[in-house]
Amino acid sequence: MPLFTTRKQEKKVKVIFNNGLLIVEKDGGKQQVFPLEWFPALRNASDEDREDWLQTDKGIHFNKLGLDVSII
Template structure:
């Protein structure tokens, strides 16, 4: 009987934000959504500030320069 050999890769490949949630897409296909309430700087930021982000550490984290916020993907996985 075959078994699934999943390779987990906690590297982010895309980021989306809506009014209530931060959505992270990872290289292995998983998607993680967490409440913006966990991140007051992002929660209180304008849509333009939220949209201005970049990956750090080759997708190991996300940085929002306009609000000085850094979030590591590993920490989100531990929290969720």
Template sequence: MATLAVEHHPLAQSVSFDTDSLIVELVDGRTISVPLTWFPSLSKATESELTDWEILSDGEGIHWPQLDEDLSVNGILVGNHGRR
């Protein structure tokens, strides 16, 4: 029987949004979708601010320069919420 190997260091390759969610596509083919309400600075951001993002450290994190917001992909996967 084959065993599925789970990536222990997930890496982001792209970011998108819908009206309620942050959507992160990983280099291994998975897609993560979490509520924007988990991240107050993102949920209050304009479309222009949301779409101005950068991949950090070869995909380990995401940075929004206009918002001074950084999220780790691993943190999103384990359910860490943004600042309260």
């Protein structure tokens, strides 16, 4: 009998800030790029605030900023 699980596998992403951009790199190397102009809270945030994030099932949640960024 096959085993089934309702838990989704955790996907790993890398979050990079470079030249006014937020770059989210997925496991296979695919990148999504967002201008920080779209997220004033991130644009003005300290490095410490930017580094405090979690991956959610819909994207990235920046804990100290209370900000969610959806990724595909």
